[in-house]
Amino acid sequence: MEGLLAGNEEAVRALYARFARPVFTLGLRLLGSAGAAEELTQDVFLTAWRKAARFDPGRGRLSTWLMTIAHNLAVDRLRRETGASRPTLIFVDEIPEIASGGEEEPLIERDVALRALTSLSDAERRLLARAYFGGLTAREIAESDGVPLGTVKTRLRTALIKVRRANQGKERP
Amino acid sequence: MNCLAVREHLPELAIGVLPEKEQAAVERHLQWCAGCRKEAADLGQAAATFAFALAPASVPRGLADRVVTRIRQAAGAPGSRRRMRAAAASTIAAMVAVAGLGWGAVMAGKADRFAERARVAEQQKSVALDQFRHVLANLGNIGTSLPGNETHFGQLAPTSTGRRGGGAVLQLVSPTMLDFVIVIVNGLDPTDTSALPYRVTLVNAVGDVLKAGRITRLDANGGAETFHQFQNRDLRGFTKVVVTDSSGEVVLRGTVDQSTGA
Numbered sequence: 001m002e003g004l005l006a007g008n009e010e011a012v013r014a015l016y017a018r019f020a021r022p023v024f025t026l027g028l029r030l031l032g033s034a035g036a037a038e039e040l041t042q043d044v045f046l047t048a049w050r051k052a053a054r055f056d057p058g059r060g061r062l063s064t065w066l067m068t069i070a071h072n073l074a075v076d077r078l079r080r081e082t083g084a085s086r087p088t089l090i091f092v093d094e095i096p097e098i099a100s101g102g103e104e105e106p107l108i109e110r111d112v113a114l115r116a117l118t119s120l121s122d123a124e125r126r127l128l129a130r131a132y133f134g135g136l137t138a139r140e141i142a143e144s145d146g147v148p149l150g151t152v153k154t155r156l157r158t159a160l161i162k163v164r165r166a167n168q169g170k171e172r173p
Numbered sequence: 174m175n176c177l178a179v180r181e182h183l184p185e186l187a188i189g190v191l192p193e194k195e196q197a198a199v200e201r202h203l204q205w206c207a208g209c210r211k212e213a214a215d216l217g218q219a220a221a222t223f224a225f226a227l228a229p230a231s232v233p234r235g236l237a238d239r240v241v242t243r244i245r246q247a248a249g250a251p252g253s254r255r256r257m258r259a260a261a262a263s264t265i266a267a268m269v270a271v272a273g274l275g276w277g278a279v280m281a282g283k284a285d286r287f288a289e290r291a292r293v294a295e296q297q298k299s300v301a302l303d304q305f306r307h308v309l310a311n312l313g314n315i316g317t318s319l320p321g322n323e324t325h326f327g328q329l330a331p332t333s334t335g336r337r338g339g340g341a342v343l344q345l346v347s348p349t350m351l352d353f354v355i356v357i358v359n360g361l362d363p364t365d366t367s368a369l370p371y372r373v374t375l376v377n378a379v380g381d382v383l384k385a386g387r388i389t390r391l392d393a394n395g396g397a398e399t400f401h402q403f404q405n406r407d408l409r410g411f412t413k414v415v416v417t418d419s420s421g422e423v424v425l426r427g428t429v430d431q432s433t434g435a
Contacts, residue, residue: 009241016237025230038233045240046247050351064214067221069348071189113225131188132223138185139192156184157216164219 016045019063022110023070030074030133040077044070075135116166124159131156174198179209187216201432323347327414327429329358335424337362338395340416344429346408353402354385358416358425361395368418373399375411383411 023044027037047069048055055065117125130136138156142149179202185191186199203210329340338360345353356373373386383406386399409431416425 009245012241012244013237016240020232020236020240021229022225022227024232024236025227026224028230029227034233037230038236038239041232041236042240042243046243049244049247051348061218063225064218064221067224068189068217071221071224075189110225110229113222116219116222117226128188128223131185131190132220135190137190137192153181153184156188160184160187160216160219163222164215167219167222 012045012049015048015066019066020045022067026067026070027074030071030078036077040070040074043073047073071132078135112167116163119162119166120159124155124162127152127155128159128163174202176202176206176209179203179206180212183209183213183216186213187220189220325429325431327412327427329356329414329416329425329427332423332426334422335361335418338425340425340427342414342427342429344408344411344431346431351402352406352408353400354408354414356386356399356414356416357396358388358398359394359396361391361397361424363391363393363395368420368424370419371397371424372417373401374415374417375408376413376415377410378412381411383408385414388416 020041024037024041027040028034031037031040044066048066051069055062120128127141130141131138136144138152139149142152145152179199182191182195182199186196191199199213203213323346325344325346327342327344329338329342331338338358340356340358342357343355345351354373354375358371361371362368369389369391371388372384373388375383375385383403385401388397388399391397412429412431414427414429415423418424
């Protein structure tokens with residue numbers, strides 16, 4: 001992170017090599033076009049450079065921090081662009097594994113994510129997808145499904161805890 | 174908000190869909206509660222991991238070079254900083270004006286009698302609003318992109334040394350945007366050029382000091398505006414605002430309330 005703070009090109013490229021694909025993928029799925037995903041990817045790494053001093057390894061992993069920035073920027077953009085079409089969501093375990101393109105990838109994070117998904121029920125996966133990728137609040141989901149707000153919040157929490165447990169000991173810093 | 178209520182909101186905070194009002198209250202709680210902060214970090218980590226589950230897409234060729242180029246430009250291009258400055262300053266100032274926050278205090282000291290002060294403040298506010306509306310019309314969505322719970326407001330009052338003038342301060346303290354501070358002063362002595370330049374500094378609880386602006390000229394009402402954007406500096410905790418004259422005497426002083434949004 002010291003290299004990133006100093007604007008060191010090598011540090012930027014190292015961070016990019018590790019996280020560009022998941023960031024771009026998240027942008028593509030949330031924003032629906034390659035152009036918007038590329039803009040988002042640039043914004044994410046620019047923000048990471050600007051905010052590098054705020055990253056605290058004691059409060060979370062680098063992958064969490066970076067993907068939180070990506071998710072926040074993408075959701076903000078979605079909310080600004082009224083009428084933007086919502087893309088179809090495809091999970092890794094719903095399509096055949098794609099061979100690596102030779103670029104260094106965060107294989108461990110993908111492996112962890114796959115493991116986490118298998119620990120969830122279909123209903124829990126759909127619920128998390130509607131909130132995380134669809135940007136729906138617990139209240140919006142509760143009203144849409146006709147279930148109590150507290151129930152939705154409890155289910156979200158249960159699903160996240162399952163993901164967290166599946167992740168434990170499987171992540172890299 | 175107690176721990177029980179906060180933890181009810183943490184899943185939505187982790188997923189990034191907690192409504193703004195609740196988010197501000199939860200963030201305030203997390204600043205001092207280590208237990209809830211740990212829970213929030215755990216859930217946030219789980220939510221972030223979820224993003225990796227998407228089927229990976231192919232990254233466009235040359236994007237790495239474009240990212241590096243963009244960061245280089247941001248690091249060294251004065252033009253881009255000027256554009257950001259203009260946009261952010263106008264937007265924040267407009268938010269202050271529209272919200273009707275503190276304009277009376279901003280204009281305090283420029284008139285002796287209350288009625289005159291109120292009339293002048295209203296007049297200035299009206300002029301400012303027209304200017305802000307014009308600028309905002311050219312900014313598109315920028316004006317709506319600054320989270321209300323990340324902008325914080327404070328007022329400046331004269332010290333026994335300065336004995337005149339007043340001001341307002343606005344800070345953006347954000348985890349995802351460049352932090353900045355805008356200081357508007359008014360009612361200083363426009364004829365006392367020996368007091369120039371005034372310097373604005375921010376101070377935190379342990380005495381760290383940040384330079385936050387320099388005023389080299391005052392208008393006829395003794396007013397001026399400064400803007401300073403921090404490239405790699407977190408303004409969290411830098412709540413004390415001090416304006417000193419050229420001799421180092423403190424003429425205005427105030428505190429920004431970072432516990433609530435503007």
